[in-house]
Amino acid sequence: MSLTTAAQEALRGQLLDAAERVFYARGIQAVNMSEVRAAADLPMRRVYQLFPSKDDMVVAFLRRRHDCMMSAIEDYVADLPAPQERVLAIFDYLDEWFHEPDFRGCPWMNAYGELGPTNAPVAAEVHHHQQAFRALITGIVTAAGYTAGVANAVYLLVEGAVATAAVQHSADPAGEARHGAELLLTNDRSRAPRPGTRSGRPAGKPDAPTTRVRSAR
């Protein structure tokens, strides 16, 4: 036997960490396998033992990042009691993300732009991510009692903010989208929760201002 399953998993994680770093920073097609190999500090032989092709590695990178992002948002929102705050916290999450120094847009949209038309597995992975991500967002909004129309609009605000922040190298779209969402939420006739009621976060996270995006970094 060459390698225990646990050791394989550790190496796979090490490789995906490196791949994610270089692919996200510089683009998938702009990075060759030698660079991935070097970034992961693994021999080429091992790289192809862990993933039979670059495409497989790309799909795995996208999937792992998807899982990571989904649970991060769930956690971010989980301990907020007020439904409207839960919705707005999505945009606070975006604001923190946009402030990360190596933020470079949506990994899935980037991959779609690069490989969408020529690489069916990658396109399918992007499609899957977007559907699941959308379901997560709209789930948070509708669970707070708002209409499906509001939920759709909140989701589109999120997507628009990510695309805009990437190209403009600015975190402002998070706040702008948050403001748009506030307008949608406070005016929704089907529910119209009054703002200001039931505010405050439980211990473990600092207070977030109600009307403004929390600053990160």
Place this chain on the structure above:
Amino acid sequence: MSLTTAAQEALRGQLLDAAERVFYARGIQAVNMSEVRAAADLPMRRVYQLFPSKDDMVVAFLRRRHDCMMSAIEDYVADLPAPQERVLAIFDYLDEWFHEPDFRGCPWMNAYGELGPTNAPVAAEVHHHQQAFRALITGIVTAAGYTAGVANAVYLLVEGAVATAAVQHSADPAGEARHGAELLLTNDRSRAPRPGTRSGRPAGKPDAPTTRVRSAR
């Protein structure tokens, strides 16, 4: 003299037509210069006479398409008298675009995903497009008397709809974004134009339903 300026311009147009077709359909990096040459039905020598490099051709393709899209939206909106209708017509334009059989998302976001980190001129062109496009959208909204916050949100809805429609291969996001915009517009306290007043398009374009996206094709 090798070629008159007018003839050069005609050939340049012929080449950009072809380049736009193949680049947009299959991605910039996935298409090689021989394919562009073949699609334009021009000898290779001529291609490099018209654009000194593939990068130059890509930038020119993006710029021409930008000019085209900007004036198309201006025209689309121009003859609508009611301010709120002018805003919503943006989404009708999107709906028609999304219904085109070869719609494949935002050419600029696609190019940014492909080349953004490695190709500064392309990144600059995308940046420029997004700023100008945003100014156009927010100009239409604020000229209709709405707040800057509403204008920002409308713009983000547009960007989100384009990204979502591309990946999901669906035109629905146009209608969803339109609905979100309607919620924003009809509830904007700073202006609150009553819906239903001053409706109807002038001759030359068919009537658009007020609450639903106009079907294209």
Place this chain on the structure above:
DNA sequence: TAGTCTAGAGAATGGTCATTCTCACCGCTA
């Protein structure tokens, strides 16, 4: 008609890249 210029068609060049292969070596068993 001889000379010169330019164009078209496509091959050659030089470089890159994903993937595979070689080879010397290590740890283990008998």
Place this chain on the structure above:
DNA sequence: TAGCGGTGAGAATGACCATTCTCTAGACTA
């Protein structure tokens, strides 16, 4: 110690591609 399965390091392979070059032929001048 001889044999064996697997390893690291990196070179070789085969394909692709942007860009340039060659060769042939037509158009135009004198």
